[in-house]
Amino acid sequence: MIPLFSTNQIREVDNFAIDKLGIPGLVLMENAALQIYNITLSKVELKEKNKIGFVCGKGNNGGDGFATARHFANNGFAVSVLFLGEEEELSSDCKVNFTILKNIAKENKNIFLKKYSSVKDLRVLSDCNVIFDAILGSGAKGELREPYKTIVQNINKINSFKVAIDIPTGLDSDFGYGEIIFNADLTITLAELKKGLFFESGFNSCGEVVKGNIGVSPSFFDRFEVNDYLIEPEDAFYSLPIKEKNIHKYSAGKVLIIAGSGALPGAAQMTALSALKIGAGAAVLAFPKSVRNLITKKLSEVVINSYEDEGSEFLKPKNISELKKKIQWADVIAIGPGLGRNEDTQLAVINILKEFKTKQFVIDADALFAIGKNNFKNLNLKDKVLTPHHAEFANLINVDINDLKKNILYFGKEFVYITGAYLVLKGAPTIVFTPKGEALINSAGNPGMAKFGTGDVLTGIIAGLIAQQKDLEKAVFGGVYLHSLAADLLVNDFTEFSYTAIDIINELPNAIKFLRKSFD
Secondary structure (H helix, E strand, C coil), rough: EEEECCCCHHHHHHHHHHHHCCCCHHHHHHHHHHHHHHHHHCCCCCCCCEEEEEEEEEEHHHHHHHHHHHHHHHHHCEEEECCCCHHHHCCCHHHHHHHHHHHHHHHCCEEEECCCCCCCHHHHCCCCEEEEECCCCCCCCCCCCCCHHHHHHCCCCCCCCEEEEEECCCCECCCCEECCCCCCCCEECCCCEEHHHCCHHHHHHHCCCEEEEECCHHHHHHHHCCCCEEEEEEHHHHHHCCCCCCCCCCCCEEEECCCCCCHHHHHHHHHHHHHHHHCCCCCEEEEHHHHHHHHHHHHCCEEEECCCCCCCCCCHHHHCCCCHHHHHHCCEEEECCCCCCCCHHHHHHHHHHHHCCCCCCCEEHHHHHHHHCCHHCCCCCCEEEEECHHHHHHHHCCHHHCCCCCCCCHHHHHHHHHHEEEEECEEEEECEECCCCCEECCCCCCCCCHHHHHHHHHHHHHHHHHHHHHCCHHHHHHHHHHHHHHHHHHHHHHHHCCHHHHHHHHHHHHCCCCCCCCHC
């Protein structure tokens, strides 16, 4: 797991380096500028005739920009720098680097310095191959005010490679949120990785994120308690269950899937197939008897346990007695995909969760809707896995979805604290919240996953992994990563437009092989 830090923790180490270690802020700024210069050259193919643009604010983020502009100019690049505010408004270290750049500009005609006064001044950036955002940095909070809002909106329209220094302007580096944000292709974040760069608006606005060392040992961050992490491929590899030589189909994991209805049979099919494809030894699908023929031909490896629905085509409370033995038999029950939202079905879901409260459940889709309608606080959800997308989660906890997105880590952690559940909040990216108060952010996946059925596949994968091992947390985050890794492998052949949920199921063996080749 890669630890992610808060803005205050980063600032505390900066202050420690300056006040306790005696490293001047200007030295830290110079180290940052050299890192930004070198990382950019490693990521972008540039020639000396290329033009580099900078927009620099009044604080230390602007100072990083002025210092970086100097390195580009000293190495033969044409540099245009727009700066905001009067010279006397610049922070002390920022002003030093501004003055140096201004003095060099008197001798070096490749440097063009201009104070921003109106949106027309942004024309100097229109022919730049690369534009650097050094406007505000991680200390800024709240929505952008003018002129920053107009500046960012107009720079976003320019067709050039864009680099954010530390964080994109407009993004809250703790909450991962912002209305108007600099759209970076590359974010060079300084000192350590900031959590807000990797979810919600940060995920969409940062592009590739690379850490730039400012000359402070990473060991100084070990003093902090960290609760937010990025899931690495290695984590997923070590989460894979071990297959003993003497296992059989029942000791390899038994999954019961209570899913599907006459209107939505496909969800049940994908959930059941996923559980088997990820290695579970036995998968049984509980499905309405009157429409059994919708899926029998498509699920040759899955046992169909039909319940008497009397032609209704959906689950009812009275069917629980028919399913009781199979629920007790299963190591884990996946419930919800395609069940429908009939009132009888909702009541059946709630009754199952209440009657079999000690069983392992993966709860998804229509089962989540049922819980939301019946107040999750009335149920024992400890050590159960819930897999909502954002809208489902907002409905579950009864908050506005826009409020959820503004503080998603808070709401996720609060939910698992109250319930003791594992929360898999599906999105771009998916975040796993554990009862220990940790947020584990998925680092794999691509836009092609935004299709019908991919959530059903994830439910089956997680259930199949839980059935095979005792470590619930590993099963959950390992399943999330493998699901996305399979999708990433598919992009090579299908692009993000053309693969489907069934393709992800079929790609799971290759995802496992990929991890084994990487770490065995």
